[in-house]
Amino acid sequence: MTVIEWAEPKDAGEILTVQRAAYVSEAQLYGDPFIPPLVESAEQVRVAVETGTVLVAREGERIVGAVRGRLSGTTCLVGRLVVAPDAQGRGVGGALLAALHEEVVSATAFDLFTGHLSEGNLRLYRRHGYQETSRERMSDHLTLIHMRREL
Template identity: 45%
Template sequence: MGMSVTITTASEDDAEQILKLQYLCYQREAELYGDYGIEPLTQTLDALRAELAEGCVLVARLGAEVVGSVRGAVDTDGTARIDKLIVHPRLQRHGLGGRLLRAIEDRLAAERDAKRFRLFTGHRSEGNLRLYRKLGYTQTGTERVSQRVSLIHLEKPAATPATYATSA
C-alpha cells in the first residue's frame, strides 16, 4: 500500500490545509440540511488559527497531505468539547474518524485532565451518530437550532488512567 496515515498535533502551518479539508467535508452536511451558511463553511482562517493557538488540534496525515482533523478543548469543570471531526471523503469508512476521536480523547484526558467528553452532530447525520455510539457516546439532549436542523448532543465519561493502560 505504501504510506500509512499518522496522527500528530497540528501546527499553524497546517491551518490552510485544515480549512480547505473542512470546507470539502462539510459540503455533504450543508447539502443534507439545505444550509450552506453553517459555521464550518463560514469559518475564517484567522478564527481557525485562534483555535490552533488555544485548543488541542490533531491532524491525520498521509505523507504531507492533511486528510483528517479534530479539535478539542477542556473547560474548568473538566468537560472536553470535541468539535469538527473531519476525514477526507476518499478515506472515510476506513476507521480514521474513530482513530482521530480516540486520539483526541486520550490527549485531552492525559494532558488537560478531561473528566468527560461532549460533542454534537446534526439529527440527520446517521454515519456520525453511528460512530459516536460505537465509541461509547450516549445522547444527552436535542437542540433545535433552525427549522431544518436539530443538534443531537452526546457525552461519555473519560476513561480512568488504568483503562488507558489496559486498552493500549
C-alpha cells in the same frame, strides 16, 4: 499509513480545505450552505490550533482529517471532526477521536453535538462510547443531538 499528530499553525489552511470538503455533504443534507464550518476563516482555524488541542491525520504530507478539543473545566468540548471525502470510511475519524480521548488526559467527560440527520456521525460517536444527552431544535430543518462520553 495514517499518522495522528498535533496540528501546527501553518496547517490552518490545509485543515480549512479538508473541513470545507467534509462539510459540503452536511450543508447539502440540511439545506444550509452557511453552516459555521463552511464560513470559518483560515485565521480562525489558526487561532484554534494555537489555543486548543487540534489533532490532524496525515497520510504522507497530506492532511486527511482533523479534530478539535477545548477544555471547559474537566469536560473536553469536541468539535470539527472532519475527514476528507476520499479518506472517509477507512477509520480516520475514529482514530482521530480515540487520539483526542488519549491526549486530553485531564478530561473526565467529552461533549459534542451533531445534526439529527447525520447518521454516519451518530454511529461513529456511539461506537466510541458517546450517549445522547439532549436534543436542541435549531430550526425546521435542524435539530442538534448533544452527546457525552463519560470516563
